[in-house]
Every structure is written in C-alpha cells, then in structure tokens.
Amino acid sequence: MTKTACIIGGGVIGGGWAARFLLNGWNVRVSDPDPEAERKIGEVLGNARRSLPGLSDAPLPDEGRLTFHGSVAEAVEGASWVQESVPERLDIKHRVLAQIEAAAGPEVLIGSSTSGFKPSELQEGAQVPGRIFVAHPFNPVYLLPLAEIVTTQASDDATRGRIGDIIREIGMYPLQVRKEIDAHIADRFLEAVWREALWLVKDGIATTEEIDNAIRYGFGIRWAQMGLFETYRVAGGEAGMKHFMAQFGPCLQWPWTRLTDVPDFTDELVDLIAGQSDEQSGQYSIRELERIRDDNLVSMMRALKARDWGAGRLIKAHDEGLKPAAGLTGGIDAVGDLSQPILTLARAVPIDWTDYNGHMTESRYLDAFAQSTDRFMEIIGCDSDYIASGGSYFTAETHIRHIDEALAGDRIRVTTQMLLGAGKKLHLFHRMWKGETLVATGEHFLLHVSLETRRPCAPSADIEAAMARIAAAQASLPYPEGAGAAIRAPQ
Amino acid sequence: MTKTACIIGGGVIGGGWAARFLLNGWNVRVSDPDPEAERKIGEVLGNARRSLPGLSDAPLPDEGRLTFHGSVAEAVEGASWVQESVPERLDIKHRVLAQIEAAAGPEVLIGSSTSGFKPSELQEGAQVPGRIFVAHPFNPVYLLPLAEIVTTQASDDATRGRIGDIIREIGMYPLQVRKEIDAHIADRFLEAVWREALWLVKDGIATTEEIDNAIRYGFGIRWAQMGLFETYRVAGGEAGMKHFMAQFGPCLQWPWTRLTDVPDFTDELVDLIAGQSDEQSGQYSIRELERIRDDNLVSMMRALKARDWGAGRLIKAHDEGLKPAAGLTGGIDAVGDLSQPILTLARAVPIDWTDYNGHMTESRYLDAFAQSTDRFMEIIGCDSDYIASGGSYFTAETHIRHIDEALAGDRIRVTTQMLLGAGKKLHLFHRMWKGETLVATGEHFLLHVSLETRRPCAPSADIEAAMARIAAAQASLPYPEGAGAAIRAPQ
DSSP: OOOEEEEESOHHHHHHHHHHHHHTTOEEEEEOSOTTHHHHHHHHHHHHHHHHHHHSSSOOOOOOOEEEESSHHHHHTTOSEEEEOOOSOHHHHHHHHHHHHHHSOTTOEEEEOOSSOOHHHHHTTOSSGGGEEEEEEOSSTTTOOEEEEEOOTTSOHHHHHHHHHHHHHTTOEEEEOSSOOTTTTHHHHHHHHHHHHHHHHHTTSOOHHHHHHHIIIIIHHHHHHHTTHHHHHHHTGGGHHHHHHHHHGGGGGSOOSOTTOOOOOOHHHHHHHHHHHHHHHTTSOHHHHHHHHHHHHHHHHHHHHHTTOHHHHHHHHHHHHHTGGGTOOSOGGGOSOTTSOEEEEEEEOOGGGBOTTSBBOHHHHHHHHHHHHHHHHHHTTOOHHHHHTTEEEEEEEEEEEEOSOOBTTOEEEEEEEEEEEETTEEEEEEEEEETTEEEEEEEEEEEEEETTTOSBOOOOHHHHHHHHHHHHHTTTSOOOTTTTOOOOOOO | OOOEEEEESOHHHHHHHHHHHHHTTOEEEEEOSOTTHHHHHHHHHHHHHHHHHHHSSSOOOOOOOEEEESSHHHHHTTOSEEEEOOOSOHHHHHHHHHHHHHHSOTTOEEEEOOSSOOHHHHHTTOSSGGGEEEEEEOSSTTTOOEEEEEOOTTSOHHHHHHHHHHHHHTTOEEEEOSSOOTTTTHHHHHHHHHHHHHHHHHTTSOOHHHHHHHIIIIIHHHHHHHTTHHHHHHHTGGGHHHHHHHHHGGGGGSOOSOTTOOOOOOHHHHHHHHHHHHHHHTTSOHHHHHHHHHHHHHHHHHHHHHTTOHHHHHHHHHHHHHTGGGTOOSOGGGOSOTTSOEEEEEEEOOGGGBOTTSBBOHHHHHHHHHHHHHHHHHHTTOOHHHHHTTEEEEEEEEEEEEOSOOBTTOEEEEEEEEEEEETTEEEEEEEEEETTEEEEEEEEEEEEEETTTOSBOOOOHHHHHHHHHHHHHTTTSOOOTTTTOOOOOOO
C-alpha cells in the first residue's frame, strides 16, 4: 500500500521534503496557509523531477499523489510521517505541533525541519513527546542525502529505528545526533564560517566571489568526498592522526579567526555583500542558479558513485534496494519470460549523460548498452563472484544505430536478444526504448576471457547451460533488422 | 626554453609543488636536508603522474627534469621561481630566505608556502623584500587549483602580474588576497571548523565519522561547486541576497558555536580522536586513502568540467591553452599534412574513464572517438559559431572494434581518415593509438542536420569545400582494414 507523508509548511524546505517523498513513491498531503504554496512547491518539484530520477541507476517507484489541504487536521489524515517546516519561532512551532498531535494517532512520527531548536524544546507540552523529533535536512532536500535526526530520552529505540528506516527509504542518510545541542552539527560549522566570511568582506580582505573561490577551488572539493577528519588523516601521512594533531594542536593557542566578534549588521554591510554577490552571480536568475547547482550536484555525486565513495556510495546502496521491484536483479530464474528479449536496463536519463541542450550524449548510448551487457552477463551467471574467480567477457566489437533521440529525464529501457551464446562467443542485440519508440540499437560481440591471461577461453558449464536455455527459448525470435549489417553510406 | 623552478623543502607540500611544475613542463631543482626527501617527493610524484595528466583534455607538455641538490645555493641556480616549504618557524624561514636571496638574481620570484606567517613578516631583513610573497597551496597541490597569493606594498604590479602568470601557467588559480592577514583566507575557516569539531567529539555529540558525514553528505558537496555566498544567494530565493541576510542576520546574536573556548589538548582527547579515526578509516593505508582521494577529486572536477563550472571551468580554460602546442586547434589550414589520417585527439586516459582495475571502460572509447569527431567537424568548419547558426552533424551509426587495451594514464591519440565527405554525408574512420599500438578503431557515419528541424540537409559551401580538399588529399590512402564490415561471429 502506498505510504503517506504530510508536509506542514511549504517553501523551499517543505517543498523539498514533499519532492523527496513523492518521487520515492509516497503520497504527499500538504498544508500551508500561504496562497502561493502550491506554486512554490510546484517549482521545487519541477527542479526535483529533472534531477533526482537520473541520480539513480535504477528506476524510482511511480510518483505518489500530491494534494493540498486547507487545515493541518485534514492534511495529517492517513499520514505515517508528518514533517513540520514552519517559520523558526518556537510559539508557532508549538501551536502547529499541537494541531498535528490532535489529529494524528500516537504512532505517527512528527519530524521538525528546525535548524535552531532542540527536540526537548519542541516537545514542551506535547501529548506524546517521544514521537516529536528534529529531522533537519539540507537544501536542496531532494538531492542532498543528509538529515540530522535529533531525539530525546522520551523516544525509544523502536521509534528511532522507524525514523531511520523511513529516512533511508527516501534515499537519505539519518545522522543520529548523540545528544541534543543548539543548531545540531552542520549549522554550527556554517555559523562559524559565515561569521568569519562577513569579517573578511567587511575588512576588505576578499570579495564574496574570492571567498567562494577560496572554498570551491580548495578545501570545499576535498570536504565533498572525505569531510574534515579523514582529510586530515591523509594530511598526517604515514604517522597518522596523532601526528597530525601534534602538529596542528598548538595552532589552537593562536585564534586566527575573529570568533566571538560579530560585525555590526548595518545597512552598509548588507549593501556591500549584496552588491558583491550581484557582481559575482547577477548574470543568472535564481532559477538558473538552482538548476546549475542541481546539475553540478548530480554530476559530482554520480562521479563519486562511480568511485563507490561518500554520497555516491549511499546512492548506490539505495539503487540496489530499488532494483528488485524493477526486475533488474537475480540470475536466469529471476527472468520471467525467456522467449522474448530480456529487460536489462530501466532508468531515467541522468543530467551527466546529456549535453547543454539536454540531449543524451553519443557515448552514453554505449554506456547504457554496456550496463545492459553487464546485466545480461549477471543473468547467465557471469556475476561478481564469477568474475572474482577469474573469468569474464570482453567486448570485441560494437555497432550502434541511432534511430531517435533521448533527453535528460526520459525513462528509457533496454531489452536484449541473444543472437549467439555458445562456447566463448556471445553475440547480443540490445534495443533501447523510450515508451514504445525505438531510440537506438546496440549490437555487441563479446568473447569469454581468462582475466589472468587476458586470452579467450570457454566459460563455466553453468554459463554454457544458461546460454543454451536462452538460445532455445529465443530461437523463434526473428533476426533483428539492422543486425549483422555493415555501415554503408546510403547512396 | 624550458623554465626552471626551485623547491626548498620537500615533503607533501614541497613535493606537490615539484609535481605541479614538472608535469607542466618545468625543470625542478630540489634542496632538502632530509635524507628521505628524494623518496618522499618520488611518492608524491607517483600520485601526481597517475592523476593529473588525465585531468586535462589536452596533453600536458613533456615532463621537465627533476634534480636534487646539496645546498640551497646550488638548487636556486637558473630558477625563475623559488618555492620555500620549510617548517613553520619564522627563524628557519628567515635563514632559508636569506640563503635563497644570496644566490638568486633580483628578478627571481620567491614564494613561501606558509599558512601562518604574513608576507611582511617573511620580508623582515630581506635584500629585495618585494619579490618575497606568500603562495599558499592546498594539499594535494598537484590537483587542487587554489593558491593564495599574498604580497605587501613592497611588491609592484608587474611582480604581481608575473606571479599570477606563472601560477596560471601551471594550472592553478592565483587568489590575490587584498590585504595581508593572519592565516590568509581559507585556513581561517578551517581553524574555526576544526575547533568546533574537536568540541563535538569531546562532548560526545558525534564521532569523527559522523562529523565527516555531516559535511560530505550536506554542505561539503554544495561548497565544492558554489562556495558559501553563491550557495546562500540561491537559498535566499528570488528575493536574493538581501533577503537571505535579513533572515540569517539575527542568528549572529546567538553564537551557537563554542568559538573562543579551546578544548584542553590532553592525551585523552588525542586518543579519543585518533581512535575514532582508526575505526572510521583504519581499513585503508594512507597511500590507499591518498589514491582514493585523488580519484575522487579528479572525477568530481571532471564532472564539474563537463558542466563548465567552478574548478572544472578553470581546468577547461587551462586545457585550451595547451591545445595549440598539441596541434589540436584551428581549422583546415592549421592541419599540416592533409594526405595522411589527421590527428584529432591526444590525451592521457583519465581516472574517471577507467574501471577498478584501471582499464579504460568500453563506453569511453566512444567518448574519445566522439571527441575526435568533434575536432574533425571543427577542422572542416563545423565549429561552435557554425553550430550556433543552426547546422551540425548527428551520428547515425557507429562501429567500434577493440584490438588492444588502454589503462589509466596511458597517452592515447586518435587519427582520422575521411572515407566519404560529400553533401550531407560524412563517413569517418578513427584509429586510436597507444604509442605504435593500434588499440581500437571507430567507424562513424554522420549526417548533416538542421538543428531547427532536426532533419538532414546540406552543409555550408565552406564545409563542402573543406571536405572536398580532404577527400582529394586522402584519395590515395588505402581503405582501412575493418571498415565497411559487419559484426559476424567468427566460426
């Protein structure tokens, strides 16, 4: 049964939560008194739809249903998770939480997006305090996986377990903060850096653009993959973390940063920073910047995924959970009907597979076909265990025909017909579909090799047997149009 | 003439500078009293050689010559840039700077890698103070582009210009800090975050791994591409930076962070952090972590390059400067001998083109061939201006044959024979070489299209004329073996 989340308070954060849940197959019920809420959430959802599905290498579930409701009580109906993202004033939060509690059964989880309040403050006066907690996300919520989860002693481990399970189900990472503290974790760092950055601009040391460059050309790109401690562990060299701390420790005696000094928040300072920011980024609208940011984030997280590291590793693990429902796991017995071309790929075209016009790039057709070949190999038993034992298939030849185009976000699927599978030879014909439209075909001739000698050799008997089963089942399929043909310039 | 840099003080930072200069074609002369210096620099250089060349989409110049010298005076000989990376003690820096000055002509630039001292402190007692400045890099120096350049009033604009030119020449970004200040810019942020992170671990709020995750799953990956201010500009939404500051401003009144409090640097704290770090990262050696980090950085920076943004845009601009020397720019008249297959690609195989075993991934062969096709299009006049005017070529069919393998870091080149170029038709045959070994061939049939109708049509007369010139010049080349052939499973 489709699960339901309730979003109280739209805007960028509430809209981001709504998009996360919706695109992961949940129904979402929204309540926000702002008459613009529907438009605003629609814009966030538009950004999410163009970037999140392709972040995965497996198809997301069908989108849930989005509805808007006039009252908190109505919106809460049927929800198993309620996420509060109303303005950062404790009196408003208390009022809204009371409305939620009045309408929600005691088992319903109630998360707050607050960056400033501790869960014990939110729980004051609650009926069932233990189900109220902080679930603090980071913008854009539909792409960034971090959710800081802060509970109090009022919550039991079962509740914490349910919170973590749902956060993981929607592709996020539940960072269980061990004790409540003002601003949780990440915002404490952000506040320190923001404070220091204001001084640097005010004192004329650097402009906003120069400060951004100091971050993104240096430690920012380091932190994106290893964070702080692992980065310093590497910097410490073979001598390790203790050595690094011995070196860096004494520096703490010289506070370089301005720390507790706060620059006066005058109109002058605001104008100085806003003016520099206009000069730096004013050539782009906020909508354009959002898309540039999302394209960058998707591309970098997918780059990390290819390295099986950091946020990329998280997303990869989430993909694995999506594959069974899409029929993209298991061996030959997991394939329903062997007599037809076999589904070997189903996914959305990701942003990093496309050019500036959003068209899928030539080489990514082969990327998709290569993934289909990998899946076919897995079906016949050439899986990671088999490859680790020293055998695999190498592609000898490839013939791609482009018939139509695919765009960023298009859902594509590939079906695979085996033209020959016997001894060391494997001849495959992939068809890429967008709905009922044939987009491209890929014909591939592979040889089974020993990874030690890198020379052709026969595969295992199990693989031979699996290929024989598919050959028999697909024997009556017509030989595909376009297969076995040379490139010849038409006259 | 090959330029020469002198590196005083090896280790991770000096070694990183040495690698930057060497791989960008400079000769490098090193002086370091440490008997292990040659080994240590060799290890840094090994890491640099496997990651930096492929970061570029153009071939780097031939490596310069690396030599080791027994004295500062000998090492400085012939150098136009001397980089000091000795320990962070002002008395040692003064002594070494005096030795450098005694041996170097007054026009030689003397950079210091110091993170803690201001240039005015370094210049105390100098003969020519204006040529001594801070050039503060970030580890790994061979990959991260940021160099904080800090000068004093003693330096003139011509000197600052020469510093910036050389930093850009070796692929870095000279961030000219506008006024000297303790710790320059980035380390002020790092100090604030480090201080706060120590408290979080000490107080049991989070472990080192959880803190790293709080950074790399959230703001770290945001900062890697937009830094601080541009990220907040987007967060402010359509109302912009002023709106954001109005929202965030009041928070400064509540200092969340521990700020000036310094945790006691006891053995207990060191053990706590080192122990958590072991648990987090102890399964990898430092050498492994360095390579993982470098693979991640290369992959993410190349992902940003494909989006033409941030560090990726910097690297792309640097590539453009390398292409003329490699014969990879200009139109048909820039091609030397039209009668032979034309060089259309020359590069190192980048890390993000390879699998875990370092072998070039199947789809990246097509990526390389597609880049060759783009270069060939540019040669015949189908350049970015022409494409902007509404015409281009679309690939209809591709036939790739794999003959040998390429590995990460291998220098490959592609030569292109035109089999047919007339009217709307373009039939190309690419050969990929590694030295004298043929690695793969790519046969491609393209059609000239109108980008408006996306239907085939004739190209411009200039393109027709260029194709005719190449057709006439290449008429006597033999038809390539393997062209015009279908995939047929050998019997």
